[in-house]
């Protein structure tokens with residue numbers, strides 16, 4: 271039986287990562303594939319206590335419908351915490367969402383007609399690309415260097431296309447590349463967006479997970495005209511299972527988000543919001559984030575060191591100063607999807623990079639996550655991967671002789 275689906279479904283495919291994650295559930299697989307936080311850092315004992323308190327003190331409210339904008343005390347806490355990325359706002363500038371993923375979906379829902387253009391970094395976050403695709407946009411990918419998007423390329427794209435609706439960026443420890451934008455590039459991005467009257471969607475799940483140096487001001491900090499939509503999340507600094515994120519935007523824009531939130535799910539879970547608000551009141555989340563950073567920093571260091579030792583010199587990778595990922599570029603003739611099959615035979619998983627490019631190509635790239643595996647597995651997994659890469663490179667040398 272084939273039902274008559276909407277045309278938009280032609281653009282929607284199963285996420286390669288989700289499919290891969292199913293295979294990597296087996297305990298023997300060393301997985302660098304997902305973007306999963308380290309589960310041993312989840313504050314389970316604290317949450318047990320808090321859930322009980324929320325139900326005992328305020329049970330009827332916790333189980334009742336609440337305002338679409340979100341639970342007041344949580345919005346207050348989020349507004350306070352936005353000072354960390356140098357954004358000065360009030361609780362009324364915030365909509366609580368079901369993860370930042372919902373903010374991504376809403377961004378496209380609000381701005382995109384079929385055929386409109388979204389400008390994004392090349393590569394960009396696969397989950398955003400897939401969410402956007404449902405609204406049938408075209409993508410223009412802009413190359414990045416170590417400071418962010420190449421501004422000349424961005425300006426060319428803006429000059430030559432009159433239906434660009436927004437520029438989507440992940441300025442801190444980008445998923446998948448691990449790269450971070452300089453403050454100068456952030457400023458120039460806003461200046462260009464002002465000149466061409468384009469919205470910016472700033473997706474920032476990793477900014478607070480900086481292992482060295484100071485947290486940088488968000489792009490939103492440089493927003494002079496209310497055109498930057500900031501998406502935040504508790505997924506990586508607390509836990510993803512509660513599914514809580516937020517949108518910060520100018521009043522007019524935020525009202526659009528609130529209206530589509532009503533249509534999508536009325537509101538985010540009341541009890542989850544009350545639990546997170548209580549956690550933020552009761553415990554020191556900054557201390558918790560420090561703990562996460564200490565663990566991830568060690569894992570990053572170990573992954574970098576082992577990759578330097580075990581990967582052939584021709585293989586290049588980024589050195590992230592925070593976040594969860596490093597990005598690997600193989601010699602051009604090595605296909606990362608083929609490598610993934612070979613690696614999986616040896617119980618090692620990663621995500622081939624091709625799907626992070628909405629317009630395709632770049633099949634010689636892949637993404638590695640270092641947050642989710644313990645130290646021993648990181649070393650063993652990278653070693654096995656090194657062997658698989660060397661074998662593939664050896665095979666292609668043989669084929670060309």
Ligand SMILES: Cc1ncc(COP(=O)(O)O)c(C=O)c1O
Pocket residue numbers: 305368369370371372395397440445473475502503504505510514515
């Ligand atoms: C760049 C980026 N944006 C958004 C998300 C979605 O996060 P969540 O919906 O859990 O907040 C992720 C998750 O990994 C991500 O890496």
